[in-house]
Amino acid sequence: MATVKNWQIKRDMAYPYEEARPKKQWSIVFDLNKCIACQTCSIACKTTWTSGKGQEYMFWNNVETKPYGSYPLAWDVKVLEQLGQQQWAAHAPYHGQTIFEAASPNERAVHFAPTNEDWMYPNVGEDDCTNNVSGGDHLQLPHDKWFFYLPRTCAHCTYPACLAACPRKAIYKREEDGIVLIDQSRCKGYGECVKACPYKKSMYNPYTRVSEKCIGCYPAVEQGYQPMCVQNCIGKIRIMGFINPPWKMRANNPVDYLVHKMGLALPYYPQLGLEPNIYYIPPIHANKEYLAQMFGPNVNDSIEQYKKIKNDPMTQGLLVLMGSTDRIIHSFDVKKGIAYAYDEKGDEIVSVPITEPLIERNAFDSHYNAVRTNTP
């Protein structure tokens, strides 16, 4: 086992392979205050990649309701149960064990093996609230009755459990963008990756008899475009970019800005130790203890930071750039109420006003000699 640096848990940890960070790291930030579980992302992904035989049950991108939903069934509850209770104080390194460190010598990672049936209920718990609303109830903040939606893709982890578990080394992490792929010509369908991934984003295809996973839409990414799930998001809750580790942070890089500079976005279940590269702006009204289990003990800091956005034009600008372009935004700027997105060369991709201008028109259009109907 090698010793590698995991900045999310603020300490070194054990991993079967040496640390080898890619030149660029694919990552997505999701604003969970905005997800409405319309599932457009799931269908965009399915239409593009998983409409073949054997892929019928697969959702490389899925959206589940928390706390009662999960796909596959109980994936997070089960892996946390296998790992056992661990300790993590706020603003300190993680004291507990990662899934690699807690593994028995026979295993690469603490895991549970999903059964056939576990995959068959992707909508379980959808829209289930933690409690019923009864007479006399009134709004409280944080909500005493709550749920939120959790959209998730493969996290293209820095320390993937799938890659560690493959006996044939048929899984690799690309040096150019950190995307983790299963080599379809070398996989023999043992299913060890399916067992090992705690997020359960490696999936066995019973028709081709090999395993598959989210490919980060690498054909689009290679051409400078964001993944299908990001491009098609109706609520514009997502942005895909290339994250740097904190010691190489670039403040005008959208993902670095949200994760490192402002601390608004956090990785999920970082205590598992994979250094996942999908980051979430936490839902600010959900139960704080639940959020701490999912996002770490510093989740309150992110929530408080989010509440300050109303006075922060730079962050507001970045949020309106989300969903404004299908191209990957390498850097951004906000000047005089307008947010600008730039590509790798520094050329402008798009500019978006933070506040949409309000235009009043006369009720009667004299040029066309017509009454304007009251359609906004």
Add this chain to the structure above:
Amino acid sequence: MKIKNFLFFLILILVFSPLSIFASITIHKVSTSELEAATQKDYATSSAWKEAAETLINLMAQPMIAPRPAAVTTPELFIKAISDGKSVVFYGRWKDPTLSDDEKLGNPAPDAFAIQFPASAGDLPPIFMGAKGFPVEIAHWTIRSQNDLEKGKKEMKDIYPNMNVDIYPMEFKDAGNLKNLTEEQRRVYSPGKSSGNPQSYRKQTAVDVIWAEGFGSSALQDEHDFHGKGYWTEDGYWHVFIKGPLKPHYTHSSFAVWNNSAGGRKDLSMVWTPLETSGLKK
């Protein structure tokens, strides 16, 4: 480090395989017609097998690299071998309470059996899949390959009879430019197939032949002369026959068994077992 590993495993072998490290497999001479008959359904009554000596091979949970079984699931494998001088048939028998050939999600690795030989004359390769410059040749039977060969590769409706799918994009017949999809275009929707992975195609033989030079290097051979047939009996035993050419460099063999219902990870023999062929020269 390599010497340390070797010594460690030598000790492991000596502790856990007290009897079978001294075993050898005597290949019993038979006529060609007896050889052909010996893999049929009435193998139990075949005189060829009655006369062949049986060797007990002790198996261990694969010890070298995680993920691996926590404990051995098939501790005993019984081997017989017959030959007409040109072809050899190995008969492997082991206890397995369930026939596992289900192709659903959950535990994909089918019940399987493999025999490993040195791939060339000279020094014996390391027993764990060989090493660079010391290749091994492996005849690998699985119940799934046998089912493919005898019954055809399962379609999704065979694996999940109650499933419903509205449509597959590659099967649009009337939709404009998708009307005349070529086979290559259809295959794009099955990444395993379009990358040419043999796993994804109907197996044309119940036995694959694999060459390897160390862990993770196994490569399927396109053409070979191995065949196989397995029978599972209600008393909870697999009886698997693997037939192939008797090559001069097959001086030793080792074995592996996969039991799906016990987790599907490999149990294997820890020592090369010599093949005794002196009886064939008579």
